[in-house]
Ligand SMILES: Cc1cc2nc3c(=O)[nH]c(=O)nc-3n(C[C@H](O)[C@H](O)[C@H](O)COP(=O)(O)OP(=O)(O)OC[C@H]3O[C@@H](n4cnc5c(N)ncnc54)[C@H](O)[C@@H]3O)c2cc1C
Ligand code: FES
């Protein structure tokens with residue numbers, strides 16, 4: 001690994017000042033499960049690494065406040081997957097957090113790091129999209145809230161500014177009852193990114209939200225407000241038609257080593273149907 | 287060259303103070319500075335688990351952790367499992383079941399299994415497989431490894 005300086009700010013103000021001072025030369029470090037690999041392979045060569053784990057305001061915490069669940073930037077997948085409130089209100093996020101990497105990876109990997117890394121295959125992204133998560137960005141001008149659908153741009157790029165960092169991810173506590181499920185397809189559990197990662201959520205007003213990743217430059221959210229997918233009386237054909245339209249946003253790369261475009265689209269259909277069934281079951285089962 | 291940074295940590299129960307370069311990983315420092323060569327260097331991308339150690343009660347791939355990050359932490363490596371010169375029941379079970387083939391992955395397997403049993407003393411087969419999913423064995427001794435963990439969990443002396 002090439003040498004770099006290491007900074008360990010104790011406060012958010014200090015972290016933001018360091019980010020401002022070092023600009024493009026700096027990289028933020030959370031769990032390091034993406035960053036350290038890129039430092040080692042030389043694809044990133046910052047002169048300063050700013051570790052967020054001792055920032056008082058960003059300490060690992062999942063808090064319920066003002067009708068939302070706020071997950072701080074250094075909260076790791078192990079804790080998110082086990083949190084009773086996440087499991088109760090946002091089960092598809094708990095499911096996604098629980099299948100990321102291995103125990104060792106989940107003990108380090110943060111939710112904020114997962115979305116900031118902005119891999120199209122990020123497993124938490126579809127659930128965050130379905131639940132309408134909001135990213136709390138902190139910068140020199142204070143904090144602003146970015147709806148998750150406006151956060152992702154393309155592989156490796158988000159709407160976060162260079163002088164900002166993600167302080168927390170907020171999930172509005174659902175006003176309606178919602179059944180949801182996360183499913184994915186990988187070549188080998190614990191050692192590979194998803195070739196398709198997908199979450200489906202259905203609420204008791206009949207609105208179905210479907211989000212999927214790893215089949216294009218960024219994760220995609222589609223909403224069916226017609227009620228066709230949620231209606232137990234809909235024909236298989238009607239459902240397939242709606243799903244097909246929802247998958248038009250998929251544009252898998254023909255150059256991927258992980259899976260061919262044809263395979264990914266076939267898997268998208270199969271997983272979409274499976275997640276919809278699970279979501280409906282869960283909605284029905286209360 | 288960047289400067290070295292002073293850190294303090296507890297390794298296998300012993301207080302250590304040392305200076306580390308920011309770009310050196312916990313794995314580098316354990317092996318090269320502290321002479322603890324149990325944790326192995328292998329894939330260096332977080333996939334094989336040969337470098338697994340326990341930091342403040344949780345397993346990590348030490349190839350993906352900078353040494354400066356563990357300042358103030360408590361680290362347990364495979365060297366810290368034996369007590370008073372005798373193997374831990376888990377280590378003994380690995381031996382008894384013939385779980386170690388070439389042995390390269392075993393320190394990592396042991397640390398993952400140790401951490402699993404600390405939080406879940408009576409794991410199911412699924413729990414063991416999930417708990418060890420981040421540890422590859424190129425000798426493919428998975429059956430014996432899982433058997434050893436289940437046997438150690440059954441032993442009343444843990
Ligand atoms: C073996 C292995 C298996 C994996 N499996 C999966 C998987 O199954 N699914 C999956 O989705 N991912 C997987 N990953 C990828 C990775 O573990 C996740 O993306 C993880 O959530 C990243 O979080 P981190 O805290 O480790 O981020 P880091 O590596 O610390 O940071 C990642 C990026 O985000 C930036 N960043 C971090 N925190 C912030 C912040 N608060 N504000 C602004 N920028 C920030 C960093 O500068 C860096 O560019 C795997 C990785 C490995 C090594
Ligand atoms: S060497 Fe660290 S996981 Fe393989």
Ligand code: FES
Nearest residue numbers: 387389423424425
């Ligand atoms: S015993 Fe040889 S790699 Fe596992």
